[in-house]
Structures are given as structure tokens and as C-alpha cells.
Amino acid sequence: MALLTYRNLTVSFGGPKLLDNASLMIEEKERLCLVGRNGEGKSTLLRILDGVVAPDHGELETKPGICIRKLDQEIPTIPGETVFEVVAAGLGEASRTIAEYHRVARDYALDSSDEELADRLDELQNQLDHSDGWEIDRKVETVLDRVGLDGDMAFEALSGGNKRRALLARALVAEPDLLLLDEPTNHLDIPGIRWLEEFFRKTPIALLFVSHDRSFVRRMADGILDLDRGRLSRWDCNYDTYLERKSEWLAGEAKRNENFDKKLSEEEVWIRKGIRARRTRNEGRVRALQEMRQKRAQRREQSGAAQLEMNDAQMSGRKVIEAKGIGFDWDGSPLIQDFTTTIWRGDKIGICGLNGSGKTTLLQLLLGKLTPQEGTVTHGTRLEVAYFDQHRAQLDPNLSVAENVFPGGDTVTINGRSRHILSYLQDFLFTAETARAPIRKLSGGERARLLLARLFLQPANLLVLDEPTNDLDIETVELLEERLLEFDATLLLVSHDRAFLDNVVTSTLALEGDGQVREYAAGADQWVADFERRQAASAAKSTKPTVKTEAKIPPKDTSKAKPRKLLNKEREALKSLPGQIETLEAEHSELAARMSTADYYQDPKNDPAADSERLAKLEEETLEAYARWEELSELEAGAR
Template sequence: MLHRPILHSLSNVLLSYRNLTVSFGGPKLLDDAGLTIAKRERICLLGRNGEGKSTLLRILNGEVQPDKGEIESIPNLRVGKLEQEVPTALDGTVFEIVAQGLGQAAETIAQYHHLLHEIGERPEDENVAAQLDDLQHELDQTDGWALEHKVENILDRVELDGDLEFASLSGGNKRRTLLARALIAEPHILLLDEPTNHLDIPGIQWLEEFLRKTDIALLFVSHDRAFIQRVGNKILDLDRGQLTRWECDYDTYLERKAELLAGEAKQQAVFDKKLAEEEVWIRKGIQARRTRNEGRVRSLKKMREERAQRRDLQGKAKLDLSDAQLSGRKVISVDDISYTWNDQPLIENFSTTIWRGDKIGIVGLNGSGKTTLLNLLLKEIDPGSGTVTHGTKLEVAYFDQHRAQLDEKLSVAENVHPAGEMVCINGKPRHILSYLQDFLFTPHVSRSPITKLSGGERARLLLAKLFLQPANVLVLDEPTNDLDIETVELLEERLLEYSGTLLMVSHDRSFLNNVVTSTIALEGDGRIEEYVGGCDTWLENHRAKVGQPKKAKEKTAPSPQAATPDIPKRTLSNKEREALKTLPAEIENMEAEMNALSNRMASAEYYQSSDNDPLADAKKLESLENQILEAYEELEQLEELTR
């Protein structure tokens, strides 16, 4: 059993773990590790694939019990989690999905919201009107209107229309909906597992800004280096079972971690040399053994035990591309192609020429047609008009973001090479198990089914399968999803060395900027633009075109009058009537406090006094502004109900 003392309520620390140990019967994923999360911290959890990052998140969310560990937390600690994958079986509107985060209270609110839509479509239906009247009475009695208002506020913050069906949303907006569901319970700590997966680049930038402004403590796992640098203000490094906390941003962490590993390697080299010398000494002849120092023998035994317990740093993957014959100089010619899907133009009058050695990134909003453009370029589908012409001697290898090329019924080795034990790499034979070790798969794992592999391990497996195929045109659709950062950086190196032609869809800004020589951007409504270099120029142009982010739909808390004139006007609850009386005075007091603080901070004397805290006062000013805005919105909604 875990001991669970309670942290003092005045402490900034929300949760603290000591001696945290998890093994699952193999090497310890966590080995007497320690972890502390404090208010307003944004901690990025880093580690190689398979080190146990997702396991740690599941422990903190109460899904997995550790083998050992002592936890302290504030009273009634609330933890929310945004999962790595979007569930496939979620039905209902965005409003209903978000309301689920309220627990049992959600059912009445969701039913009321659903009936509002029905009465709007069938105002003459007396049965629906009667049900709606009953629900209004129930919400009056249980203060459910406040909870409904809470859902509306969250939807407003994440800029979503609650009336839309969840199933109809893009992958990015589904992630926003699930984020809203996690936030509705007002968690003290929010856990995020690869939050940028399936988001387009503008969506990632929106999420960055949202998370930077929140007061909720964050612990997140991500491979997106630009996202980590922008959001994280602390780093938690999971390496060989140990958690090491770094009080810095990601770029500074990289420098300090490199210095630490270099120092560790030097210490281990000195230790190993000393151990080797002592092993030589102990094996000397009978005369030396008669006169040997027993203390030295005991020291040698201790050194042997220490060396046996050492967990060596996991090696890096080796990603070697198989060579293919050179393609023709002109790889793909595109002449005035157009393509329409569901009567919506995805591509209109697009022409380009792709030459041998080009490394092209394809970017755009979710649903803009990036994968469709790839399939058109590969002649997997035909354009509605125009032509796509391939050059000579093309050998194409394709990385599918959905990993449909992997067969769940086969082992790791069989998925890569189902025919025999030997593979051919650049004309040289190698055993399949040896080849898979380059991708960090042990012989035991290579013989096992792929069902137990993590998302990152599946991505590495698909790369192993892909790189076995000689290719002079490499097509990658979201190749970095779920990969650890070291493997992403190694993939970058190999793609930079690759002499063939590269076509790549990705939302990883650092990856695109480091690899591609030009960018094709799908702007929407069929428009396509081409840019030299990575995605930064496109992002600047995109921001200039769309301006400041706008809400998907301006919403106020629905009232019976607002939905349809046929619905009888509901009376205000006692709490709402009291709020209607007191809110104007509260707003006036908050505005006076905000103006006084703002005037103080505008004076030169303010910054000359050590008694003042500009950082804390700036946060207080921002908090007051938000409170005033929310109070005005609440007052407006209450006044609307009395009209």
C-alpha cells in the first residue's frame, strides 16, 4: 500500500512522489524515482521510446498502481489527462462530449442541450416542450444552470461550436474537444501525452498559446522540439529508471545533459579501466594469490557488483537507407491539375516540376488535402483535370502515417521481412535480427507479436521496413509521430544525406525547417503556394492572412427564449437573482482595484522599491481583467433572461 500523507494547503507543491518503482516483471521503468509538481509549472517529460513515459502518466492519473512509492498531495487533488489517441467510439455533439467531464451532473445538462435543438426543429411538438420544461425545473433546483454556463465558457476558450457533431470534426478539433473535456473539471494538474499529434501547424501554435496562458500545472510528453521550447519551463528527464529534474528550458537542457553524459562516460571509463586492472591482478599465479591483500579482494567484489548493477545508456538507432539506381533528372511533372472532393475544391489549377534531389515539405490545415496531393503526385488517384507525368526509373518507398502496412498477426521480424532470415542491405546480406537491432529491437522483441509495441516502436518498425526497400523517391506522411527526439534527429541526418527525392507531409516545424529545400502549402479553397525553404515563410504569410484567431462561433449561454419563442420563459433561481443584484457592485470594485494597480505600475517609483513584485502584480492584473470580463458576460446573460 502507498502511504498518502497530505501536503499543507499553503504549499506551492501539488504532488510529490518518493521511491517510485515500477517494473512489470522486466527492467525497472522507474527505480526509486522521485517527482514533484508545483503550481503553474509546465514540465516536459523526456525519454526514449519504451523508457516508461506513458506509464508514469498513467500512474499519476490513477490508471496504474506502482510496485512501490510514497505520495503526498494537496487535499482533493484533481488530475486531468489528454490521451495520445482520439477514441473512436465517441458519439454526440461537442457540447455533450465536453459536459461528460462534469461526471454525473453532465447527463441532465446534455439532455437539456439536446432537447433545445429538437424544439428548435419541431416547435409544435408538445411532448418535447413538456420534457424541456421538466428539465428546466430540475436544473433550477440543482443549480445546473451554473454547470451549463461552465461548459459554454470552456467551449468559448477553446473556440469550438458546441452544436457540431463530434464525429464530423477534423482530428485537430477533436483534440480541442477532448482538451475542453479535461479542463471542465478544473484540474490542478493536466497530463498531456503527445498533444501535437494529428494537429496542423496553426493548431499547434494555438495550443502553445493556450497552454502558456493557463494557470494549471502541466506535465506533458512531446517529440515536437519547437513546441517543447515554447511551452515547457521545466524538463523532467526519464533515463534508465531515474527521473532528473532540470530547472531550465529545452535548449539549455540539451547543453547541460550533453555535459552530464560526457562526464558520466569519463567516470565510467576510469572505473572500467580500474576494474580491468584488478581482474588481471586477481588472476595472477599461486604466489601472487598467497600474498594478495584481502581488502583489495573485497574491493574488487564490490566493484563487480557495482558494474553488474549499472544500466548502460541505450544505444542510438542506426537508420541506413538502401541505395537504388538514379532516377531520371525530371522526377514528376504536374500540369494544371484540379481535384474536387464532396463538391469542395481541394486543388485547383496546380502546376509544378519536381527534380531529382528535391526535398519537398507539404503543409496545410487539417482537411486541406495534403495526403490527397501526395496520392495525386504518386498517380495513386487521378486528377479531375490536368496531368501528372512521372520521369524514368522511379523506385518509390512510402511511409503511411496510419501504419496500415503493419500486420497485427505477424511478429516484428515477419512484418519487416516475411521471407526468410536474411535481408540484403546495399548488396550485402545481413540476418534480420541483426538488422532490427539497428532499430533498437532486441532479438526477443523481434520474435514477438507487434501487438505490445508502443506507438514510437511501431513508427521505428515501419522505418525498418521502409529502409529495407531500395528507393530513389522517398514519400513520408507524418513520419515523426510518436518517435522519440533522438530518433527524429537521426532521421533528419539520414534524410539530409539522402541523394534521392523526398516528398514529406509533416506538422513538425523544426523537422521541416531542418530537412526540406522547398515547401508546398495548401491554403484552402483549392489554392496552392510554393515557398523556398522550410515552413516559416508560409506560417508568416498564413498569420498575416488570417489575422488574430477568431472563434468558431460566438456563443452565449442558451436560454429558452434564445432557442425559440415557443418555449416558456424560465424564472431566475435564487442564486441568479442574488447575482443580478451584486454583480454590478463587484464589477465596479474590481475595475477600481485594476485601475489602481495599473496606475501604480505605471509610475517610476514602483520599480525603485524592492517591496514591489512586478511579475506577481502583472499576473494579478491579468487575472482581474479576466474576472471582470467573465462578470460582464454573466451579467449580460442574466439580464437577457429577465427581458
């Protein structure tokens, strides 16, 4: 049964129509992903369905008594309220009494001698006894248990991920038929995203969501809504099938437009023929030409993709960063303990982990912006660093878009070529009008693109990206992936986007808040599987009753993992192993030859027992070296 149906939905804010006579139908329990480029109107459509924005035109039919709730992209500031109060607010005015009851009960538990509190507690209890207040209390407690949160905790004291859970609970407590989600994975770490996926897969609520996280989209969506140049189309398939079909559709559209333009050109030639031809003009053909002109004028071309070009820098030294035994505590708790690594030129290192585990701290230590309390960090030669800040702190809200990118003038230089700043910004999909406007008018995705435009002007051989994909549309994320794969210098990448990590990095450093930094080959999948396996094992060993905090997800089968590229240190090992094997075999041959002579045993300086032990050791080391060489050779061949 359809929950809602919209017909002839039209919205315009003075420019091209964001929705042009669009149609939309959402069925019960289905999960739809809304896709489209930044600025196409995805968030506007969600706000229309939430009742916040009124369309210019549209005919809406809904299931009687339908309940729709929305989980916004940004986390609001809610000072002074507990998690219980925040969640109960999802039930409107009816929740005020039960929220106050919980607050007064908590205060009275701290000071039972306060008679005013005791009297107020009695009043509130009487009100709840004579209303449906206790049913509201049951609903709130039930949904808090489902999301694994303590209702007495202060909302502002929660981590970003747990704030997101509390806001989800506030939306769920009203028992909605349809839940609208705008970038639901923002502020969540990877285990939090996995929990969210599993939670929604078990929840019989219809979902309409916007997300740049392709792994989340692939796991959650059973249908796609595509918003493109004001047209809203539905694709009843998974995300990967949609990509194939949409590509074919765009190719067909391009062919149809090409044929149309050719026909129009021929008719324009005809209409301009001489006087004699005009006397015998076919009036029907003239009217058809006028209609073709009007149709061509109304055509909305798909805007070009962003063009991301990086400024080349001189090559850095071969060893980029060396960390030896570094440690760093925060408020007496260890964030990093005894961590040692070497980052070589060309390494692409992903950094992921739990929220608050120290990812940004590790990044600052490696870059030398923080001094380790233990150990040392040494940088190689000729380093040129470009840094992408997830908080967008490098942008000045008082300056225009163009001034934020290059405040020094109108001309920028990219790989030795001079370009006007407006032309350069067009590569990042900023019009001349937008480029001259203050950045406070930009959306989150536009701000991310602006920071990339500024970043790529800097010549860099060490690129540092802290959550670069937040707010970007999927197409720009994929283009950024391509540029990073082409980048032949060194990359440090902090991200919770699993697909982005898996497609870009050569190895991953994972943090879980226990001070340990765990290193894995390739992207985040191996860490996620390892983390969940250890979580499950820990839960199985525990005999104490625990409050349910999150759904456990079976470890991912990595037995058929795609071939990966060699790490730089593995590449070095592959080069050096043949020489090591030759050295070991030469020593073995020389020692075995000496021990095979009669003179060897007659010389008191020789120790047959020790030399026999050394022979056995050389044989063992040689076999291990051969096995390692074969393993790395197979990896190298598989990655080609």
C-alpha cells in the same frame, strides 16, 4: 507551492525497472516536458500520475483537493454525442442532467409539438433549478467559448484537430491544477499547434507533457524531466540548454565508467595472483572487489541509438515529376486548382497545410495514384518509389515484427551486403525477442520504427513520407533528419512538425483548403507567417461580429532567416543566366550598331520606332537578368 511530490517511485513490469526509486516534484503553474526514448516509461509515468497505473512502490504527497486531468494521445470514438455532452462529461455524474437537458432542448426545438419532450424538458429544468446544474452549464459554455467550439455539433463530425480541442475542453472544464498531455500536437495542423501553444501560455495550469515536436517543446517548456534507464532527473532550463548539459553529463558518465572498469580490471588481476599473494590477501580489499562486481552487474548501459541506413537505388532521370494545370474536386469542392510545378532530382519538397485541405490528395496526384480531373502529371524515367504511410496500413497485425519487415526469409540485403533479419532489426532497436513477437504488442513509436525498417529495405530514388515523425522519440527524429539530409535523391514529405520541415526540405507546398497550392522556399515558417498575416488582415477588414475561434499569433519575423539552399530550379537559373545575359547583350550591341549607321535610316524596311523600343526592352531585360544572377549568387554563397 508544490502540487505533488513523489519519492522512491518504483515501477517494473517484469523486466528492467521503468522507474527506479525516482523522485518527482511539480510546482504550481510550471510547464515541464518529459523526455526519454521510446519504451523508457514516459506514458507509464503519466498514467501513474493520472491514477490509472499503481506503482510497485512510492510515497505521494499532494496539495489538498488537487485536481489532475489527462489528455490522451489517441482520439477516442464517441458516437452519438454532441460536443457539449463530451465536454460536460469531464465533470462526472453531476453533468448528466445538464447534458440531457441540452439534448432534449435541441430535439424540442426541432419538434415543439412533441408533448413528451416538453414534459421532460420541464422536469429537467426543475431539477437544474434545485441543484447546481446551471453552474455546470456555465462552466461548460465558458470552456467551449475559450476553445472556440459549437456545443451543438456532433463530436464525430469534427475534424481531428477540433476533436482534440473538444477533449482539451473536457479536461479543462474540471478546472485542474495539473494537466497531463501525451503527444498533444498529434492530429493537429500547424495553425492548430500554434493556437495550442498560445492557449497554454495564457493558461495558469501546471503542465507535464510528452512531445516529439521540438518547436512545441522549445516554446512551451520551462523545465525538463529526463527519464533515462529508470532514473528521473530534473533540469531547470530550456530545452536547448538541457541538450547541452545532458551531453556533458553523458560524457562525464562515460569517463567515470571507464575509470571504474579500469579499476575493476586491476582488482580482478590482483585477486587471481598466486598462492602466496592469496595468503596475505587484504580482506577489506576482497570485500571492496565483491562490491565493485555487484555494482558493475547492476549498471544499466544506455541503449544504442537507432542505425538508419537506406538502400541505394539507381539514379532517376533529371526531371522527376511535372504537373501542369492539375485540378481535383471532392464532393463538389475544389481541393486542388490549376497547380503547376516541376520536381527535379534531388529536390526535397515539404507538403503542409490545414487539416482536410488536400495534402494527401496532392501527394496521390503527384505519385499518379489519383488521376487529376484537369491537367496532367508526367513522371520522369527510372523512378523507384518507397512510401511511408501515416496510418501504418502496410503492417499486418497477424505477422511478427520480422515477418512484417521481410516475409521472404531470414536474410536481407542492404547496399549489396547480406544481413540476418534479427541483426538488421537491432539497428532499429528491436531485440531478438521483440522481433519474433506479434506487432500488436508494439507501441506507436515502435510501429513507426518498424515501418521505417521495412521502408529502408526498398531501393528508392523517390522517397515519400507521410507524417513519419508521429510517435517517434526526439532522438530518432533527429537521426531520421540526418539520413534525409544525406539522401541525394528526391523526397516528398508531408508533416506538421515545423522543426523537421525547416531542417530537411528545400521548399514547401502549402494548402489552406481553398484549392490554391502556395510554394515557399525552405520550411514551413514562411507559410505560417504569411497565413497568419492574411488571417489578421482578413479579421481586421471584417465588420461582422464573429465567435472567437483561436488566438491570433503575431507574424514571425523572418528578416533574419537562416541562409537556405538553392532550389533546383534556382540552381538551373543560376547556370543559365550568364548565357542569357550574353545573348541579350549581343543582340543589344548588334541592333545599336545597325541603328548608328546612316544606311539604317535610308532603308525603308527598317522601323526606327520599333527598334528603339526593342533596344529599351533589351536594356531592361539585361538589368533584370543581372539582378537575378547577383541574388542567386549571394544565396549560393550564403548557403555554403
